[in-house]
Amino acid sequence: MKIYFMKQKALDSLQAEVADNLNKYQSSSFWMDEHFINQNMPKYYFDTGIEVADYQLISGGPETDFQNAKIVFEAFKNKLNPVQASDLRLWAYLAHVQHWEYMSHRWKIDIPDEEDDEGSEEGKKSPREKMIDRVKTRYFFGDSRGKAFVRQGIARLYWSAYLTYDDTNDNPYEYTEFFLSKQDIFSSITERSYARNKILTLATLKELKKHPELSRQDIRLFLAKLNQSGAITVLDFLNPEQAGQLCEKLMAEVIQIPYW
Template sequence: MPLDLFRMHHVRHLRGNVAQNLARYAERKQWAGKPTGGGTVRLASTLEPAVPLELELPDGDDLKDLENTKIVHGAFPDLTPLQARDPRLWTRLTHMECWAYMRKRWDVSRQTGDDAKKQRYVLEHYFITQNQSRMLLRNGIARLWWYGHLTHDPARKDPYELTAVLLSSLDIAQQLLERNMGRAPAVRTAFLDFLRKNAGSLGTSSEQRRNRIRALAKSLNLRGGFTLLDCLTATDIETILANELSVVARPSEVAREVTIV
């Protein structure tokens, strides 16, 4: 069955009334699909999920991001990037079909701070507040589709192999997709493949892994300041990253000596 979208006037109404509706984001039942005085809220579309949008609920520290990326991307495999920027689609899904998941994954009631902070949290994860790639990666459901779209590779034995690498650490997704280098498919693939092949050299603690991944991303992004990254081959990128990893993975004593010299 084709999926109805929210009409844009309804999206604007919901977005403009987050303060008044803040408590409702903790309710178990969906509420956002009801008319608000501005006529019908639903817009018929030709989008039809290829698989049911039955997302897995987070379980403690297991956020189920990989599993749900496969579900959302698999539900809309032919969605175009233009369609995937439509706030009418993602606002509908965050407030209707994926409501139970959103309440669990992006639970407003567990946020600390004043109401203004909670309102920003709702706007960031339940809506798309700006037409920017970064904001698409903040929306609770859009982010899942984009993770799949940017990493899915049907030529691999496991088409979501690189998706698993991307989502193995939140820092990887942030460092890669929120930098300019993440916009180049070949660079994105080479970076994730390098992390996959060198997982054992990224460190044993979460802090060590985070610092090394950031250093790798920074080195490649800086290279893009004077070289067209699109012109680099996968081998070129692997060499750049390998050289950087050999530096950041040195024992601190050696690293200090090298710095002094």
């Protein structure tokens, strides 16, 4: 299967016209080709020269995330360099074209999803404004740069697996499944500054999985402590052993904190 990127001009146009195209994002009918023909831009994508084995995503809800992450990662593993894997032109094309059917089922924009922002400003927005935000988040990189890769509908599948794939484990996807099956953990980790640090993310998940008894408050405290440790430790320079030791130390501190 050939892999295409959306042309930058087409991408810019789509991003600028989200509000105008909102009804199209609410429909399950594919509309990209006709849309760009009407804009005199029938060739709105280009061949990257990358080829992957044919694959098909599973339609459904959150219960499909783990299997789909494996499918996408297996297809693209060793095919993308870091620049390509960070390029919205790839993920926007896949979301709007290659995997439109999947996107229209998994991320219905008129239904609140489990990762909607819950801040006070979000609560003041109209239903239409919230739908526009969901399109920008799920089809583009509408979130902050750190979170965008794990919020965009197709990029999140690849990056969730990339960050958690452990080739030293008999089951290299053990922590991918754990990551995607625990919504509190997924949301809490991806909002942190170290979210794209594979070594630290993997060490964090390994430590959390050792402690299924933790409350949501405990988990958030542990992750907050890890984030704060970046003030005295250069987290990006930690090797797997050092990252594991840091996580063990911080977890010990969390477990020893009494409740009043």
